[in-house]
Amino acid sequence: MRVQLVWFNLNCTPKMNIGVSLLARELSEAGHQVSVLHLNEQVGMSFEPNEIIDSIRQFDPGLVALSFGRNHLPHVEALLPKLRNSLPEVPFLCGGVHPTLFPEQVLELDGVDYLFIGEVDGLLADFVARLEQGLDVSSLPGFWGKRAGRIWRNSMAPLPDIREQTWIDLDHVDYGPSLALNRGMFEVITGRGCPNRCSFCFNQVLRDTYRCRLPAGGKSMPYCRKRGLENLFGEMQMILERFGEQVKMFSLADDAVNFDREWMLNFCRGYAERFDLPYTCNLLVDGVDDELAAALARSGAITKIGVESGSERIRTTILGKSFDQATIEHAIARLKAHNVPTRIYLMVGNPTETRDEILSTFRFAARLKATSTRLCIFYPVEGTPIYERCVRDSLLTGREYENYDDLSVLRWNAEMALLIDKVHLLHPWMQNVYLSENCGREYGPLLGRALAMPESEWATQETRNWIRSSSLALTRKLRTQEIEHYFNPFPERPDVTFLYTGEPVGLPNADMEPGES
Ligand code: B12
Ligand code: SF4
Numbered sequence: 001m002r003v004q005l006v007w008f009n010l011n012c013t014p015k016m017n018i019g020v021s022l023l024a025r026e027l028s029e030a031g032h033q034v035s036v037l038h039l040n041e042q043v044g045m046s047f048e049p050n051e052i053i054d055s056i057r058q059f060d061p062g063l064v065a066l067s068f069g070r071n072h073l074p075h076v077e078a079l080l081p082k083l084r085n086s087l088p089e090v091p092f093l094c095g096g097v098h099p100t101l102f103p104e105q106v107l108e109l110d111g112v113d114y115l116f117i118g119e120v121d122g123l124l125a126d127f128v129a130r131l132e133q134g135l136d137v138s139s140l141p142g143f144w145g146k147r148a149g150r151i152w153r154n155s156m157a158p159l160p161d162i163r164e165q166t167w168i169d170l171d172h173v174d175y176g177p178s179l180a181l182n183r184g185m186f187e188v189i190t191g192r193g194c195p196n197r198c199s200f201c202f203n204q205v206l207r208d209t210y211r212c213r214l215p216a217g218g219k220s221m222p223y224c225r226k227r228g229l230e231n232l233f234g235e236m237q238m239i240l241e242r243f244g245e246q247v248k249m250f251s252l253a254d255d256a257v258n259f260d261r262e263w264m265l266n267f268c269r270g271y272a273e274r275f276d277l278p279y280t281c282n283l284l285v286d287g288v289d290d291e292l293a294a295a296l297a298r299s300g301a302i303t304k305i306g307v308e309s310g311s312e313r314i315r316t317t318i319l320g321k322s323f324d325q326a327t328i329e330h331a332i333a334r335l336k337a338h339n340v341p342t343r344i345y346l347m348v349g350n351p352t353e354t355r356d357e358i359l360s361t362f363r364f365a366a367r368l369k370a371t372s373t374r375l376c377i378f379y380p381v382e383g384t385p386i387y388e389r390c391v392r393d394s395l396l397t398g399r400e401y402e403n404y405d406d407l408s409v410l411r412w413n414a415e416m417a418l419l420i421d422k423v424h425l426l427h428p429w430m431q432n433v434y435l436s437e438n439c440g441r442e443y444g445p446l447l448g449r450a451l452a453m454p455e456s457e458w459a460t461q462e463t464r465n466w467i468r469s470s471s472l473a474l475t476r477k478l479r480t481q482e483i484e485h486y487f488n489p490f491p492e493r494p495d496v497t498f499l500y501t502g503e504p505v506g507l508p509n510a511d512m513e514p515g516e517s
Pocket of ligand 2: 197201203306
């Protein structure tokens, strides 16, 4: 059968979804013809329904399979009825994170015929073959459907064993443009799941969904799984053979790479033997000691850590993070002792957060002195416990969002709303005032002036220009005096900062001269 896969990646980092790519390969290996449509303004097709429909019609599919998350639900809702009109005979199948968490809502959408809940590895090709042969598909585990006036909802299929995971598809997915735009960073996934239960993350929801929807209570396969190392290294080798020096580093896209310590140590050992390329990974701070830090260092790891807040109340009580300040400090100290670059993720605008708690986040970040920081604005994803809390406490404005860099979608008083907006641009300065006496002297007056601005003055292009030019002038001055400070090398990414220490950082774009981008 001819299968059109569609990945919704609009107005987000231009990257192909790993799940869609491996499904493309599974289908083509099973003898189906596959086309992958990457909806993204920079590397694929932008959201022009007529062009999308033309492109799909040209491929003449027997099935259209769409993959999307919550942030693209409005696009899916807008596109599907039009697609249905143009291709009345072709069935539509939905899958991915959002259809898994909200199957009832997705099944109701105008134009949806089938959906799949959960991980479909090893099951999609059979579904497609049965459709092609006109056989019944209404009893296949994990698949839901509504056809000819009938609706069916099957229990989830057991979680797949991913030790021998299908490799991504380099033939049907054009990775070249996104590889270039992502500065040579190639994403691979080494496992699935996370053992933690943060209130804002889909992991605990997904794990609970599996428990309640699997007939055997979800016991057949653990939720947290890692791939076999040979399987993973083989895929990485394939990527390097195809793209050679265009690949500057791998990014291990897993939510939490090190929940299985033995696996992690073996990965570091094996990776260091085979590859001479840095890689980034999301690291859990629990259990980071000298042995692990040394192994990460030897294998070229650049670690990313979800610190989120400097306030213990926000991090543990509101966000449900399982670790305290001391554990974070210990982990980062061990990583630094072994020269492993660290990026910390911070989040502001959390429910019930106060001005002092926001400031404490930057005080804590300055104490941690990570190589880099990234700031996100809190967004409650539908279905998570914190979303339920936001609804219960009437905290939501109803504004839609597209990515974590958007403005807050929570209701705030005018003063807090303005502060959160300011923090988004000023966070390098906010860290710098706490970083050292020298830095505080330089950044304190600038920050004081910016924080005191009324909204009318803040929201002007003149103020934006002033922030940019002051940042550039100051970072040049402090570099000359060899004073450590955080700086932001690219205006289009105000969420990212790097620590200037006089030594090369070795992360993409971090070693540019100020003003070079
Ligand atoms: C890597 C990653 C990214 C990468 C790459 C894009 C991507 N999603 O692959 C980047 C950094 C670009 C990214 C960006 C964003 N992400 Co992201 N991302 C992930 C992450 C960590 C891994 C995804 C992955 O590769 N999983 C492994 C593959 C094998 O699994 P899979 O993608 O789920 O696919 C399987 C099934 O879902 C299913 N399936 C998938 N598609 C389809 C289609 C059909 C037809 C069928 C039948 C089945 C099916 O089968 C696949 C194989 O079993 C997930 C968390 C997670 N663990 O899943 C978050 C996650 C998907 N991201 C999330 C979010 C919120 C975002 C952003 C909105 C963040 C932002 N910038 O503001 C953007 C949106 C990106 C976009 N849609 O364009 C949320 C989504 C929540 C939701 N309910 O929608 C997640 C779940 C994380 C979270 N914190 O909750 N992301
Ligand atoms: S540690 Fe990260 S991946 Fe794990 S539950 Fe918390 S936010 Fe999600």
